[in-house]
Amino acid sequence: MKVANRAPIATRDGFGQALCEIGATDERIVCVEADISKSTRSCLFAQHFPSRFFNVGVAEQNAIGVAAGIASCGLIPFVSTYAVFASMRACEQVRTTVAYPRANVKICVSHGGLTPGNDGVTHQGTEDMGLMRTIPNMVVIMPCDFTQMRAAVFAAAKYDGPVYIRGTRDAMPHLYDEEITDRYTIGRAIRLKDGGDVAIVAIGDMVSHALRAARELAGSGLEAMVIDMHTLKPLDENIVVQAALQTGAVVTVEDHNILNGLGSAVAEVLAERAPVPMRRIGLRDTFAESGPYPALLAKYGLAVADIVDAARAVVGRKERSK
Amino acid sequence: MTAVDPANVDRLRTIARELRKRVLRMIHAAKSGHPGGSLSAADVVTVLYFSVMRIDPEDPDWAERDRFILSKGHACPALYCALAMRGYFGLEHLKHLREIGGILQGHPDMRKTPGIDYTSGSLGQGLSVGVGMAMAGRLTKREYRVFVLLGDGELDEGQIWEAAMCASKYRLRNLTAIIDYNHLQLDGGTEEIMPLEPLAAKWNAFGWEVIEIDGHEMLQILEALQRETNGPKLIVAQTIKGKGVSYMENVCDWHGRAPNDEELTLALTELGAQV
Numbered sequence: 001m002k003v004a005n006r007a008p009i010a011t012r013d014g015f016g017q018a019l020c021e022i023g024a025t026d027e028r029i030v031c032v033e034a035d036i037s038k039s040t041r042s043c044l045f046a047q048h049f050p051s052r053f054f055n056v057g058v059a060e061q062n063a064i065g066v067a068a069g070i071a072s073c074g075l076i077p078f079v080s081t082y083a084v085f086a087s088m089r090a091c092e093q094v095r096t097t098v099a100y101p102r103a104n105v106k107i108c109v110s111h112g113g114l115t116p117g118n119d120g121v122t123h124q125g126t127e128d129m130g131l132m133r134t135i136p137n138m139v140v141i142m143p144c145d146f147t148q149m150r151a152a153v154f155a156a157a158k159y160d161g162p163v164y165i166r167g168t169r170d171a172m173p174h175l176y177d178e179e180i181t182d183r184y185t186i187g188r189a190i191r192l193k194d195g196g197d198v199a200i201v202a203i204g205d206m207v208s209h210a211l212r213a214a215r216e217l218a219g220s221g222l223e224a225m226v227i228d229m230h231t232l233k234p235l236d237e238n239i240v241v242q243a244a245l246q247t248g249a250v251v252t253v254e255d256h257n258i259l260n261g262l263g264s265a266v267a268e269v270l271a272e273r274a275p276v277p278m279r280r281i282g283l284r285d286t287f288a289e290s291g292p293y294p295a296l297l298a299k300y301g302l303a304v305a306d307i308v309d310a311a312r313a314v315v316g317r318k319e320r321s322k
Numbered sequence: 323m324t325a326v327d328p329a330n331v332d333r334l335r336t337i338a339r340e341l342r343k344r345v346l347r348m349i350h351a352a353k354s355g356h357p358g359g360s361l362s363a364a365d366v367v368t369v370l371y372f373s374v375m376r377i378d379p380e381d382p383d384w385a386e387r388d389r390f391i392l393s394k395g396h397a398c399p400a401l402y403c404a405l406a407m408r409g410y411f412g413l414e415h416l417k418h419l420r421e422i423g424g425i426l427q428g429h430p431d432m433r434k435t436p437g438i439d440y441t442s443g444s445l446g447q448g449l450s451v452g453v454g455m456a457m458a459g460r461l462t463k464r465e466y467r468v469f470v471l472l473g474d475g476e477l478d479e480g481q482i483w484e485a486a487m488c489a490s491k492y493r494l495r496n497l498t499a500i501i502d503y504n505h506l507q508l509d510g511g512t513e514e515i516m517p518l519e520p521l522a523a524k525w526n527a528f529g530w531e532v533i534e535i536d537g538h539e540m541l542q543i544l545e546a547l548q549r550e551t552n553g554p555k556l557i558v559a560q561t562i563k564g565k566g567v568s569y570m571e572n573v574c575d576w577h578g579r580a581p582n583d584e585e586l587t588l589a590l591t592e593l594g595a596q597v
Contacts, residue, residue: 030461032454054457054492062450062484069454072432072440073462074385077454093447093481101432101441 003147008171011204012110014149015167016041019078019108021150022157023049028074029157032067034060034081039169040110042080060085064093064105071104076157082116083109083125083166087132098162099137105163106156112142112166113205113255114283114300117293125166126283129203130260132164133233139186140232142166142204147176148230151184159186166204170293173208175228189236191243195223198311199243202253203229203262206281206302210253213307224311232262237269244274249314251279253307255297258282277317279310325373325548331540337407338368338540342566343593344403344416350586352419355428358576360400362504362537362561363392363471369543370469371404379409382436388466389439389455393448394473394502395429396578402426402435410437446479448472449499453489456497456554469547470499475507478516483528489554490529498547498555499530502537504563506574522558530556537561567592 023029023045030052037043037055046053056063060081067077079086086094086109098105109125116123132140141156141163143149149167156163163186175192192207193214202210207228214224225243229236244250250270254262263280270278281302288296297303324330342364349355371377375388392401399419406413411425418424425434429443440451452470459466476482489497503521505512512518522532531551535542537559546557563577564570567589581589 030458052461056484056488059481059484059488061447061481062453062488065447065450065481065485066454066457066488069440069451069456070458071454072451073455073458073464075458075461092444093450096444097441097447097451 003174003177006174008173009146010168010171011143011146011149012041012167012169014143014146015108015110015153015165016044018150018153020044020048022154023052026076026157028076030054030070030075030077032056032063032070032077032079034058034063034085036081040080040082060090061093064090065097067105068097068103076104076106078106078108080108082111082123083128084111084123087125087128087164091131094132095135099135102137102161104160106165107163108153108165108167110167111169113168114288114296115168115170115205115255115293117170117296118290120290121287124288126288127257129166129232129256129262130264133260133265137162138233139163141186141230142232143230144204144207144228145172145175147174147178147180148184151181152230154181155184155186168205172205175208175211187231187234187236189230189239190228191225191239192228193224193226195225196247197222197224198249198251198315199225199227199247200251200253200307200311201227201229201240201243201262201266203232205255206253209302209304209307212304213311216304216308217311222311222315229262232265235265235269237273240266240269241274244270244276249277249318251281251307251310251314253281253302255302256282257285259285277314277321279314281307281310325544326541330373331544334368334372334540337372338365339593341368341400341403341407343590344407345399346567346581346586346589348399348403348416348419349580351417352421353580354420355399355580356396356578357570357581358506358563359394359397359473359502359504361565361567361570362563363394363397363502364400364565365538365540366471366500366502366543366559367400367404369540369547371408373544374547375469376466379437382410386464386466389452389468391440391448391452391468391470392430392442393470394445394476395443397473397502398430401430405435405437411435445473445476446481449482449485452497452499453485453494456489456494457492459496466496468497470497472499472501474501474503474505474512474518477501477518486525486528486530493553495551495553498557500557500559502561503558504561506563506572506577508577510574525556530554532556532558534558535560538565
């Protein structure tokens with residue numbers, strides 16, 4: 001079946017399924033869960049491998065430490081909880097007990113960004129990627145669809161070191177077919193569409209929005225390049241620089257605070273290596289609120305129309321500076 | 323010679339005295355470090371590394387080895403001395419505590435120091451790591467034991483109690499936690515800063531088998547460490563901060579400052595002949 005015809009599904013489901021699959025072939029795979037397995041989808045792993053599933057209760061700090069201890073004995077623990085709790089409730093545990101000793105711990109979180117919309121700010125992880133990115137040794141990933149999430153989980157299991165993978169609560173359209181699981185490389189971004197007028201660099205749930213924005217721009221004669229920057233860290237700097245040199249204008253799109261996430265990371269690279277007009281789409285240093293996910297995206301300036309406007313604006317700045 | 327033989331007990335006392343002297347020289351040379359908690363933990367660390375733990379200094383990463391986590395990482399001078407005296411690395415490193423480029427960080431770093439089973443020093447986190455190691459031992463069907471040395475002050479951290487519940491849930495009989503109960507934390511007495519009592523009853527209520535001992539009596543330490551239990555074991559080791567150096571004993575100020583030349587000489591004299 002063509003990807004476009006498949007029903008949208010949350011990336012957390014990709015995590016749950018992939019974890020179960022690698023668990024079946026690799027006995028070193030262990031899951032440490034903090035009482036939300038039905039929601040994070042680690043419940044699937046729990047059903048199949050109960051002896052390798054440790055539910056430590058609502059105790060994320062302990063979950064991170066337990067995983068670190070497990071990893072030090074040669075097993076590969078996946079910690080499963082929500083973005084906001086793994087990255088902030090247990091932030092220092094991740095920094096000092098996982099990242100500092102380069103423990104082989106995988107932190108796989110659901111409810112990234114505004115996707116847990118109606119739950120409100122307490123459950124929306126909107127600063128997590130920035131926090132994780134700031135910590136040395138961390139790999140930070142947000143896949144854009146179910147299949148890419150599976151690929152990322154497989155890749156993380158093979159990678160020796162700490163990895164943070166952020167999933168969505170809400171369903172996402174399919175952008176990739178199964179081929180990506182073989183081609184997926186941590187830290188290597190994917191150019192989904194070519195275009196010479198502007199480059200839209202997006203991550204996670206915003207990638208499909210970036211593609212829709214590019215289609216709208218094409219309707220008005222602007223050709224946008226679209227880059228799926230699934231790995232926030234290590235950032236694929238070369239693709240960013242190439243995109244800037246080729247198009248002369250860049251828009252970043254992330255379901256995250258504009259501070260310290262994808263927009264910041266891209267701006268850092270461009271400022272040093274290829275300064276061009278740039279706009280960041282994301283939460284403008286604010287908390288959101290309860291509401292349906294698509295409505296929140298619209299209210300907080302992350303809708304397709306906002307990406308289109310930003311793209312036109314940076315193209316305009318480019319033209320004026322010629 | 324069995325572990326509880328008088329000859330072994332005498333041997334351990336001699337080693338502990340040497341270890342204390344090395345700790346003081348080390349902190350004096352570095353001009354910083356934590357003598358109080360290192361000295362209170364010295365006897366427990368000595369018994370673990372010189373009598374109880376199944377380890378191989380030639381093979382620090384031996385998969386079957388017993389594990390030790392110094393959750394109160396600031397007491398690392400005691401651990402560094404034990405490791406060096408067991409031959410994990412040369413004694414000359416003890417002169418270079420906290421030096422740039424050195425292998426002995428201000429708090430334990432498993433990536434820099436041979437024999438350190440886990441990085442520690444941010445209080446409250448070591449017991450969780452020990453729980454994970456004990457779980458992994460069970461999963462991989464390895465017979466090793468896991469020992470975690472906790473400070474009393476770090477019991478203020480909520481994560482300790484998360485880990486305590488967790489060890490109890492999984493009935494981790496391969497896990498032993500030892501509290502170095504010297505009754506002093508950085509800002510003052512534990513009962514003043516954040517009361518811990520009734521401490522043994524708390525751990526018991528959390529599902530641990532609790533043994534209370536004098537943390538400076540080798541025989542009691544040996545027996546407590548060797549006792550078999552059905553679940554996680556907690557040893558409340560009553561200790562004296564700064565133990566072995568009269569002017570440091572029970573003095574809060576010696577939590578985190580180095581002795582000067584004169585103070586070092588006095589301390590070494592009290593501890594007997596030169597190392």
